[in-house]
Amino acid sequence: MIAKRVGRPHVASERVHALVPADIHHLEEVWLDADKHRIAERLDGCYLLKTDRKDLTGDEIWRIYTLLTRAEDAFRDMKSPLVIRPIFHQKEHRSDAHIFVSMLSYHLLTAIEKTLLDQGVHTSWASVRDTLKTHQVCTVVLPTGDGSCLRIRKAATPEPDVQQIYRNLVIPPQVITPKHTWTQFANSD
Secondary structure, eight states: OSSSSOOOGGGHHHHHHSSSSSSOOOOOOBBOOOHHHHHHHHHHHOOOOOOSSSOOOOHHHHHHHHHHHHHHHHHHHHHHHTTTOOOOOOOHHHHHHHHHHHHHHHHHHHHHHHHHHHEEEEEEOOHHHHHTOOOEEEEEEEEEESEEEEEEEEEOOOOOOHHHHHTTTTOOOSSSOEEEEEOOOOOOO
């Protein structure tokens, strides 16, 4: 029983929301739908997966599902650094490209994890990513009096834990070499 007058839109929890009858707007006391409550209690803490594949065991279905979530996580992690947001799926070739890049991202992620594991480093991609985030790249823009501009792109010195990951992945210490670019601006006169 809910002893407070409550309207269906005011029920905060979605799980409770499903148990409250729809016609409670003018009642002082409300009883939860007992059948729905019993079903919800039986399923509480359970994760349900549905498939049309009859040849798979429950463990195989779960492994395939977790592979899918890992691929999606890998893609989400790679979309920003690869500057491929947003992805619009209204066209087939865009969906195909999304799947292709997702799989590339997944393979890159698993290759990094496997390379580290082969060297006795037991870590996750999320930990590696969080560590590598600390290695910053800066671009300094220096305008000159003649209208030209010098842009210097240089990486900061990586922290020791970042350097260790680079060593483990056989990435050279100067992973990002300094780059100097001169730009001439057109005169607006």
